[in-house]
Amino acid sequence: MMENNASMRILLVDDVQLDRMQLAIRLKQQGHNVEAVSGGREALEVFYDFDPELVLLDITMPEMDGFEVAQRIREQDDDWRPIIFLSSHEEPHFISKAIDAGGDDYLIKPVDRVVLTAKLTAMQRIAMMRRELQSTSSELERVNYRLMKQVNEDGLTKLFNRRFMDEQLQKIVNFHGRHEIPFSLILFDVDHFKPYNDNYGHIEGDKCLIKISNAINNLFTRTEEYVGRYGGEEFVVLLANTDLDKLEQACGRIHKAIVELNIENSGSLVSDIVTVSQGGITFIPHGNESVDSLYEQADKLLYQAKKNGRASYVIETIDP
Missing domain, CATH: 3.30.70.270 (Reverse transcriptase/Diguanylate cyclase domain)
Incomplete structure (x- = not known):
């Protein structure tokens, strides 16, 4: 089991129940917090509440394929979250289309355990850097708020000046x-x-x-x-x-x-x-x-x- 601060919130999107359950179990065994959903619309519904640090996204799904889901995430979310596509297609044009849609990586299903672990290790580094950046940004916001308040408030009453x-x-x-x-x-x-x-x-x-x-x-x-x-x-x-x-x-x-x-x-x-x-x-x-x-x-x-x-x-x- 990895350290808690190295675990990630992972949104797993796959319409094949057996694939989804097996991969979710493997991710949880490595200490990650996993939200597993069966389709693109459900993924977009839970996205902001779950606030994932990594998205594992199947391509071939009914109603909304993985390409469209990734495009919507990129259009709606100002914060860049890594997206790794999962697919049984090995054709180069699929990989190219996945990257163009906003993907950061591409894994062939069934996903090799060693490859998956290596990819997750790389994503953990990104997640840790993102958390540090968010912490720094939050502190800067607090400092800026205090400065703004001091500039805008009356010294005696603390009302606006x-x-x-x-x-x-x-x-x-x-x-x-x-x-x-x-x-x-x-x-x-x-x-x-x-x-x-x-x-x-x-x-x-x-x-x-x-x-x-x-x-x-x-x-x-x-x-x-x-x-x-x-x-x-x-x-x-x-x-x-x-x-x-x-x-x-x-x-x-x-x-x-x-x-x-x-x-x-x-x-x-x-x-x-x-x-x-x-x-x-x-x-x-x-x-x-x-x-x-x-x-x-x-x-x-x-x-x-x-x-x-x-x-x-x-x-x-x-x-x-």
Whole structure:
């Protein structure tokens, strides 16, 4: 029995049951994980779930021959998996056609035990190199993700920063404009935050902003929902595919989440706890709106909410 790290996931495709069973037994005796199927369609169905490191593929099969199966694998799979054809045909044109279809090798049936072992040893080396490459690629992806996150997040709140939000806003506007889909933007800030800092200190002020950030970030987790820090005690929320009714629901959720934090603010002229004021716009973009103009329109509504007494929101459908 070979070492586990040298074993391979082998997809065996052969419509002759006796041949399939005998070869599967030999492969398993050598320590490999074998998925044995009787036809091409079944092979394609199990391919991605099984994730084979080697395909042993008979050529002559009903419904779909081995050439077509190999061609479909090569067309659909970005990752190159070795394919070894199995056939009783020794004619050169069969071997040439197998290689043209995407095969890497060709074995004559019945497969000689010594030849099969030698071929598998070579395929094991390829499988090991592929695993190492995948491991390296995965680590690079993790490093790149961490770097991207550091570049795009606000240092204090860990929300997206203003630069990232600006970029996403422009992308979403362009996409929604092409497809004529409604989009919403919310600006909100903490009511009477300066008195909060004066009374409790800047460290407590930072803690307050972090609590608010976590609460709002947990509200909006769908794809194409983004929460970011606009600056200071101001925040921005981008909501794809959101009309006026959904925008109002979102503002109500924000208000409720902040109130439920129950953060004391004795310096507030609105409430004895921390509250926020919100301005929200919804619109179907033309696709050429500027980021600054959209922020400006939401900011006007935010200012109106403050004039109305704060701890509230003002929303509007606009035609930018």
